[in-house]
Structures are given as structure tokens and as C-alpha cells.
Amino acid sequence: xxxxxxxxxxxxxxxxxxxxxxxxxxxxxxxxxxxxxxxxxxxxxxxxxxxxxxxxxxxxxxxxxxxxxxxxxxxxxxxxxxxxxxxxxxxxxxxxxxxxxxxxxxxxx
Amino acid sequence: xxxxxxxxxxxxxxxxxxxxxxxxxxxxxxxxxxxxxxxxxxxxxxxxxxxxxxxxxxxxxxxxxxxxxxxxxxxxxxxxxxxxxxxxxxxxxxxxxxxxxxxxxxxxxxxxxxxxxxxxx
Numbered sequence: 001x002x003x004x005x006x007x008x009x010x011x012x013x014x015x016x017x018x019x020x021x022x023x024x025x026x027x028x029x030x031x032x033x034x035x036x037x038x039x040x041x042x043x044x045x046x047x048x049x050x051x052x053x054x055x056x057x058x059x060x061x062x063x064x065x066x067x068x069x070x071x072x073x074x075x076x077x078x079x080x081x082x083x084x085x086x087x088x089x090x091x092x093x094x095x096x097x098x099x100x101x102x103x104x105x106x107x108x109x
Numbered sequence: 110x111x112x113x114x115x116x117x118x119x120x121x122x123x124x125x126x127x128x129x130x131x132x133x134x135x136x137x138x139x140x141x142x143x144x145x146x147x148x149x150x151x152x153x154x155x156x157x158x159x160x161x162x163x164x165x166x167x168x169x170x171x172x173x174x175x176x177x178x179x180x181x182x183x184x185x186x187x188x189x190x191x192x193x194x195x196x197x198x199x200x201x202x203x204x205x206x207x208x209x210x211x212x213x214x215x216x217x218x219x220x221x222x223x224x225x226x227x228x229x230x
Binding site: 089093096098099102 | 144146153154155156159168169170171204206209213214215216217218219220221222223
């Protein structure tokens, strides 16, 4: 099974913009990997944000967007709020199974 | 409101077995694939297993293949995870999640709150 890699941690200022990425050891990430992004805050279940690369769920705030960038999946947060501080996980469909990345701890400071 | 409620977790000895259940409500279960995802204490998310709407397609992570079995009963709005040959490495919070499609792969939208499995003597 492929290994999915994310930045371990990132820091952003309130109101700023940050991009989290998601890479696969199997090669370039494409739309065929159906990239998903999830947010998890301490003590809570994960919350789905983005599915199939760039589609938002009905509850996903407009400041979150997904894309493919340089062979990776990317999650961009624009106009970051303090409440966006959380762990973010990407997930790919690779080799017939789902694989999560290790997560990115986003600090809003 | 779509909701998933997991149950069946607990303390089990190494080598033992446990059956987790996931009760779905607020949507038609047989329209969607379903998954189990786990999270060891202080660690990240690990996908465990997925099952298609009609049970024809079942997929597993290498770490549980041959030991865990996923199943579903659409008539009872439930999904199950039978776990055997458990070891300390299986200790985790186990989440049930709903896929956005009939077959596993395209992603999850709804998640339960999880049920805790502790493997210890």
C-alpha cells in the first residue's frame, strides 16, 4: 500500500492563507485517487471537508478549497480563523484501498 | 439528520475477538458503501475496511487482512466489524463512516463518534 505524506505541522496567522499538501509514494496524485480532506479537533470525530479533489460538502466553509498542485493534492485555507486550528488529514484511494496521510497540525498564531 | 452510532467496544485479551456494530439513521443505508477507520491513542487516522452497498466488494488494510471481517445488514440499518486474533496494536478508537458512493473509494462524509477497543491482559 502506498504511503501518503503530509506536512507534520504548519503555522498561519489569523486572516492569512495556507496550503496543505498530500503526496503519494506511488507517484503523482491525480483525480483518480479521489483525494479527500478531513478536519479533526481534539476529542472530536473527524469532519469531512473536501471530497474527490475539490468538491465541498454542504457544511464546508467557503474559505476551504481543494485542488491538485504539482503532483500532489492540496487544501487551501483563505482568511484563516482561530477556529481552524486543528489536525487535517488527507485520504487517497490507491491500489484499491483507502490510505490516510499522517496528518498536518495547523496552528493559528 | 444522518447519524452513525458505534457500539461493541471494550477490553479484550490478546488473541481474543470482538464484534463492533454501527447503527445508521437518517439516510438509506443500502444507497452507500460504509467504512471502519481507527485511531490509536495519540496517533493519526488509519483506514481499516470498507464494504460496498450490496456487500459484493469488501476491502481491507494489510494490517487487518485475514483477521477482521466487515459485513452489513441493510434491513437492520447496521454495519459490523468482526475482529479476531487481536493484539495490542489494535487498541484504538474505532469509527464508522459513510461513503459518498455505492462502492468504497470516493470518500466519506458522515462519521460516528467511535467506540473504544482496548487489547490488554
